[in-house]
Amino acid sequence: MKLDAKNIRYLTAEDWRVLTAVEQGSRNHEVVPTQLIGNISGIAHRTGVHKNIASLAKMNLVSRVKNARYDGYRLTYGGLDYLALHSHLKADAVYSVGNQIGVGKEADIFVVAAPPTGGADASASAIGNAHKLVLKIHRLGRISFRSVKTNRDYLRKKSSGSWMYMSRLAAHKEFSFLQALYQADFPVPRPVGWNRHTVVMDLIDAMPLRQISEVPDPAGLYSQLIELILRFAAVGLIHGDFNEFNILIEEHEVPASEDVEESILLHPVVIDFPQAISIDHANAEFYFNRDVQCIKRFFQRRFGFTSDEEGPFFEDAAKEAGLPGGRRLDVEVEASGFSRKMAKELAAYMKEVGAVGDSGAAVFDPAASVVGEDETEVYAEEDDLDAIELEGGDVEEQPEVVEGAESGETG
Numbered sequence: 001m002k003l004d005a006k007n008i009r010y011l012t013a014e015d016w017r018v019l020t021a022v023e024q025g026s027r028n029h030e031v032v033p034t035q036l037i038g039n040i041s042g043i044a045h046r047t048g049v050h051k052n053i054a055s056l057a058k059m060n061l062v063s064r065v066k067n068a069r070y071d072g073y074r075l076t077y078g079g080l081d082y083l084a085l086h087s088h089l090k091a092d093a094v095y096s097v098g099n100q101i102g103v104g105k106e107a108d109i110f111v112v113a114a115p116p117t118g119g120a121d122a123s124a125s126a127i128g129n130a131h132k133l134v135l136k137i138h139r140l141g142r143i144s145f146r147s148v149k150t151n152r153d154y155l156r157k158k159s160s161g162s163w164m165y166m167s168r169l170a171a172h173k174e175f176s177f178l179q180a181l182y183q184a185d186f187p188v189p190r191p192v193g194w195n196r197h198t199v200v201m202d203l204i205d206a207m208p209l210r211q212i213s214e215v216p217d218p219a220g221l222y223s224q225l226i227e228l229i230l231r232f233a234a235v236g237l238i239h240g241d242f243n244e245f246n247i248l249i250e251e252h253e254v255p256a257s258e259d260v261e262e263s264i265l266l267h268p269v270v271i272d273f274p275q276a277i278s279i280d281h282a283n284a285e286f287y288f289n290r291d292v293q294c295i296k297r298f299f300q301r302r303f304g305f306t307s308d309e310e311g312p313f314f315e316d317a318a319k320e321a322g323l324p325g326g327r328r329l330d331v332e333v334e335a336s337g338f339s340r341k342m343a344k345e346l347a348a349y350m351k352e353v354g355a356v357g358d359s360g361a362a363v364f365d366p367a368a369s370v371v372g373e374d375e376t377e378v379y380a381e382e383d384d385l386d387a388i389e390l391e392g393g394d395v396e397e398q399p400e401v402v403e404g405a406e407s408g409e410t411g
């Protein structure tokens, strides 16, 4: 899904108040009645609120939903994107939005610029000169489903509010893991902040392993990657989708010295953490082995390389975790505010909607089959959601979403 940021600077303070009111109202109303929008925003004047709503609707930030009992509005993906981006702008995390560089199954990735740092740079509004960051927008509602039927049934039963809440959980989780890993000197992008369903982090100027056809020393790179899996395990973590899409390969130049020629060192950087799990997870061994197999299979196919050594084995890796004096990042993440309850909720949702990682395998269910060619893969686009809601009957009251100012959340 595109992020059309061009209108963001045209929204008036009142527009933002109304947009925020729709968001707040949608915590316990699937369709937010116009009157409630007026009440929450404090713009009681009928024509006033209608005018704001009309301009928000024109920009596709809210959409009108006709309902059996009353008419009202729903926040769109675009509306939520704007609210998040607005917070990042206000927090000085982001200055401007550039191109989309990734369309994943569960997220969209944009290059954004950090604010100019002053001095000669201060006039540099063009993204080319600025420090580049990545804005990752989680879209857990837009997921491949096994079939159209289950998709529709699911969406009919569940609230449209859950994609908002669940995408927010995914962003919170990803930020928490990045922060813990970055502070522990793991090769991951520097996290800058998170807001709602989005995370801002440094842009890694490198290609995914997927796009690399040749390396000078496959055995060396293989060992580096296996070493990383073991390092993750030693601090209590399993990536869970450790594959050629989520490993970016930086090239570090090593200048020539007296007796060695100039050379290039490959430096893998790992991204994409919403499915990461603790080494204490019930299915930890399954995911550990799958991560290892992903690398083995890729090196075999792409570089014709097979390691002489068997393993590594989960049992050995797990022994390393929790050695006296060792760090446990799974525990640190939990302590930082991404609770075990949140992790469970997110995992259950990803499983229920059939979230698949880049590897195409179901992210949370070892028993689930990989989506095959004979199965229809559909994306629940916003239009579909609209259509479904318009068909739908009664409004369901939604559970209250707990909102708090967690650490690192901008805005």
Ligand code: ADP
Pocket: 101, 102, 103, 104, 105, 106, 107, 108, 109, 134, 136, 189, 201, 202, 203, 204, 205, 206, 208, 245, 246, 248, 271, 272, 273, 358
């Ligand atoms: P998804 O859940 O969609 O797989 P990812 O975090 O893996 O989300 O991002 C999708 C793609 O976007 C990656 O494969 C990579 O090419 C690019 N990407 C994501 N984050 C970064 C980053 N920090 N720096 C550079 N490229 C990135």
Ligand code: MG
Pocket: 104, 245, 246, 271, 272, 358
């Ligand atoms: Mg990915």
